[in-house]
Amino acid sequence: MVAETLILDGNRVASSMKEELIERIQRLSDKGIIPCLATILVGDDPASATYVKMKGNACKRLGIQSKRVVFPENTSTSELIAAIQRLNVDPSVHGILLQHPVPQHIDERAAFETISMDKDVDGVTTLGFAQNAFGFADFPSCTPAAILAIMDAYKLPIEGKHAVVIGRSPILGKPVSMMLLNRNATVTICHSKTTDLANIVRLGDIVVAAVGKPRFIQGDWIKPGAIVLDAGYNEGNIGDVDYVACREKASAITPVPAGVGPVTIATLLKHTVEAAEKMAER
Incomplete structure (x- = not known):
């Protein structure tokens, strides 16, 4: 193991973010306004169900109202969209x-697109993604934003570095790639069809x-x-990297759990408070 390997403590970063809120x-x-996350x-x-409960508990601890809306497995796309429209107004x-x-x-994309931009605190809409790519999103996707928040908290350099992102989902891989690019990293995006993946990953400073x-x-x-x-977060509290083996090589690494996850939740709370502030201004 590299002697100076830095363990990036997501709990510490998340605590600092929540303290500021x-x-x-x-x-x-x-002003009579209680920030509310549905x-x-x-x-x-x-x-x-566990994720939703964790988010609700985090809201409660901070004084943010959590409104839980639960639907059965057989709910239709139209029923889900109608519920989102009610929350929008x-x-x-x-x-x-x-x-x-x-x-x-369920047509998940159609449901995501129904969410009002003013309330899209998880950055899941197409317009939200586009704004994020251009660098001016009010609410970028929470996990990508959490990754950059960790790097900033530990003053880790981004500009001029080669970042390799493994994954291209519209709420994680793609937006974090755009955010790193906007911070002047050179970005390579890998995915399930990438050939010679190991050698590409070996080029990454990040x-x-x-x-x-x-x-x-x-x-x-x-x-x-x-x-x-x-x-990554997989069954058994296991991440997407072989933590022990990768820690041997890395100068800094996030653990799982207690890495990116807590900061993702803190980012969601931060976006909710910001949305409430914007609504109060209007």
């Missing part, structure tokens, strides 16, 4: 989060793992001194 929440409360869960996927709701994934028979496969990224794929950011 306390005064802003109080100012809103003084979370929508469709079906009975246990992992999704509810003045007490400032942020809307549709828990991914939804059951396969490696972002967002592939959804446990321990997929191997230690011998990592360039000595690279920064490894593991955005």
Whole structure:
């Protein structure tokens, strides 16, 4: 293991972010406004239910209202869209989060696109993605934003570095690639059809793992001194990188759990407070 390997503590970063929100929440409360995040869960996927519960608990601890909307597995796309439309016009709701994934028979993209831009605190709409790519999104996707927040908190360099992103999902791989590009990194995006993946990953000064496969990224794929950011979360609290092996090579690495995850939730809370502030200004 590299002697100076830095463990990027997501809990510490998240705590700092939430501490900064306390005064802003109080100012809103003084105006009679309680920031409110509506979370929508469709079906009975246990992992999704756990995520929603974690987000609700985080809201409660900070003084943000959590409005849970739960639908059965057989809910139709039209029923889900109607519920989102009701939340869009509810003045007490400032942020809307549709828990991914939804059951396969639902048109998830159509549901995402229904979310009002003013309340898209998870950055899932097409317009939100476009604004993020251009560098001026109010609410960029939470996990990509969390990755950059960790790098900034630890003052890790981005400009001029070669970042390799493994994964191209519209709410993680693609937006984090755009955010790194906007910070003047040179970005390579890898995916399931990439050939010679290991050798491409070895070029990365920054490696972002967002592939959804446990321990997929191997230690011998990592360039000595690279920064490894593991955005994966698989059954058994396992990330997308082989943590022990990759830590041997990396200069800095996020653990799983207690890495990117807590900062993702803190970012969601931050966006919800910001949405409430914008609504208060209007």
